[in-house]
Amino acid sequence: MNKNDKKAIFVGECMIELNGDISSLGISNSHMQVNFGGDTYNSAVYFNRLADKKTNTFYCTALSNDSFSKKMILRFKNEQLNCEYIRTDGNSPPGLYSIEIDEYGERSFSYWRDQSPSKKLFTGSNGKNLIKNIRKADTFYYSGITIGILDEIQQNQLIDLGCTAMTSAFDFNFRSQLHSDKEKYKKLFKQINNSIDVHFVSYDDVQELFNVKNPVEIFEILDNKKNLVLIRYKNNIIFRYHHEDIKTITVPHGEVIDTTAAGDSFNGAFLALFNNDNNIKIEENILKSHSITREVIRHKGAVISKELMPKLNEQI
Numbered sequence: 001m002n003k004n005d006k007k008a009i010f011v012g013e014c015m016i017e018l019n020g021d022i023s024s025l026g027i028s029n030s031h032m033q034v035n036f037g038g039d040t041y042n043s044a045v046y047f048n049r050l051a052d053k054k055t056n057t058f059y060c061t062a063l064s065n066d067s068f069s070k071k072m073i074l075r076f077k078n079e080q081l082n083c084e085y086i087r088t089d090g091n092s093p094p095g096l097y098s099i100e101i102d103e104y105g106e107r108s109f110s111y112w113r114d115q116s117p118s119k120k121l122f123t124g125s126n127g128k129n130l131i132k133n134i135r136k137a138d139t140f141y142y143s144g145i146t147i148g149i150l151d152e153i154q155q156n157q158l159i160d161l162g163c164t165a166m167t168s169a170f171d172f173n174f175r176s177q178l179h180s181d182k183e184k185y186k187k188l189f190k191q192i193n194n195s196i197d198v199h200f201v202s203y204d205d206v207q208e209l210f211n212v213k214n215p216v217e218i219f220e221i222l223d224n225k226k227n228l229v230l231i232r233y234k235n236n237i238i239f240r241y242h243h244e245d246i247k248t249i250t251v252p253h254g255e256v257i258d259t260t261a262a263g264d265s266f267n268g269a270f271l272a273l274f275n276n277d278n279n280i281k282i283e284e285n286i287l288k289s290h291s292i293t294r295e296v297i298r299h300k301g302a303v304i305s306k307e308l309m310p311k312l313n314e315q316i
Contacts, residue, residue, distance in 0.1 A: 006055040008047060008139035008275065009085065009165075011158065012040030012146040013118035014061055014076075015111075016068055018098040019301065032098070035301065036072050039143050039173055042261040042302045045079045046268030046292060047139075049309060052276045058082040060134055062117040064090035069117075079303075085134055087126055090117025099260065111177070113149065122154045131157060139275055140165030141267070144173035144205075147188065155188065162195050167274070169198040171267055174205040182209060193222045198274075200267045203233040219246060228282070230270070232263060237286050249283055251290040253297060261302035266293045273312070288312045 020032035041059060048057035059081045063069035065088055072094060076083050095113030113119075122131055134140075140162050147155050162168040170192055179185040186209060193199060199222055206218050215233045219240050222229050231238045235253060240246045269289035273280055291310045299308065 006138040006275065007058065008044075008051065008055055008271075009058045009060055009134050009137040009141070010040045010044035010047070011060045011121075011134070011140070011142040011161075012038055013095060013113070013116060013149055014038035014041040014059070014072055015094055015113065015116070016072075016096040017302075018096065022100065036075050037097075037260070037302045039145050039171065039261075039264050040141060041076075042264035043141060043171070043268035043271075044081055045303050046265045047141075047272045047275075048080055048268075049306065050269055050272035050276075050292075050312065055138070055272075055275055056082055058085050058134075060085040060121075060130070062087040062090055062119075062121045063094055064088060064092060064117050066093045068093045085130060087117070087121070087130065089126055090120070092117060094118070116149065119149050119151075120154075121150065122157050127154075131161065134161060135164045137165045139167050139169065139271055141169045141171075141271065143171040144185075144189065145175060145178060147192070148175065148178035148185075159192055159195055162192075167198065167271075168196040169200065169267070169271055170196045171200040171263065172202060172205050173263075174209045176208065179209070185209065190221070193227070194224045196224075197227050198271065199227055199229045200263065200270075201229060201231045202263060203231055206231075216246065230286070232266075237290070239282060239286070241282060247283070249286045251286065251293075254294055256297050258300045259297050260300075262293050262297050264302065265296045266290060269293075269312075 014036055015038050017035040017037040018032045019035060022030045024030055044057055044059045059076055073083055092115040095116035097109055097111045100108045142158060203215050206212055210221055215231050215238050218231055228241045235250060237249045237251055266289050269292040270285055273285045273288060295308055295310050296304055
């Protein structure tokens with residue numbers, strides 16, 4: 001990597017994914033696909049596909065030396081993600097989850113992640129070295145799920161790392177199973193908001209945690225006087241930058257086959273376009289980034305093939 005290259009670091013957990021129709025499982029064998037998936041990993045892939053050639057995209061996680069971990073790293077490398085900040089000294093395989101998709105494309109999840117190596121990302125001497133190495137990134141991205149799998153000490157270390165970045169971004173990604181102590185996470189998500197520049201929010205997530213009645217209330221909860229807050233609400237992206245007026249962009253979704261990674265793909269695309277040109281208008285960035293999401297949800301799975309990626313210079 002050239003010392004003048006920009007560095008983008010995505011921090012989180014990638015898991016083994018089981019995906020398929022198990023409606024017949026009660027009476028016979030079922031066929032499920034085995035894949036890899038995780039919110040920050042998905043965003044890293046879409047970011048890297050769209051980032052300029054002067055940007056080096058790193059995925060930061062903790063794995064082991066088992067067969068699944070090795071294959072996962074091969075997948076990362078196949079997506080041209082830099083694996084320098086991946087620990088491989090864990091004692092157990094990666095976490096696992098399954099997705100069931102109904103006829104409307106909506107998903108339900110089951111998780112087996114208690115022994116996931118990523119839960120100890122910053123522990124021990126290797127964790128301390130990792131913390132030193134991922135400071136002062138140009139783009140630094142993590143999510144509520146990243147925060148949710150870590151203990152309190154590591155949570156604060158991650159938040160502090162975000163403060164050192166040129167652009168720190170966070171996806172709210174509240175999950176009631178993972179963030180069961182709501183009062184704790186209300187405070188923690190507000191703390192995180194004070195240290196980030198770009199905050200991606202799903203209205204449904206915030207409504208569940210903070211019990212808000214309309215999207216505008218979110219801007220009062222998540223306002224640090226300098227950040228850009230983008231809220232996904234129905235077929236709209238509602239946003240406010242600094243103390244400018246609240247604006248709404250309509251983003252129709254069209255055909256929906258599978259909503260997996262709808263938000264992840266948008267976030268990765270948005271950050272990539274901002275990384276490439278920090279003077280890009282927010283409205284233009286939203287529409288171009290949504291064109292990626294609109295294509296992603298037309299196909300099964302979180303990561304579509306490169307051949308299906310829309311040509312953003314033809315959008316708008």
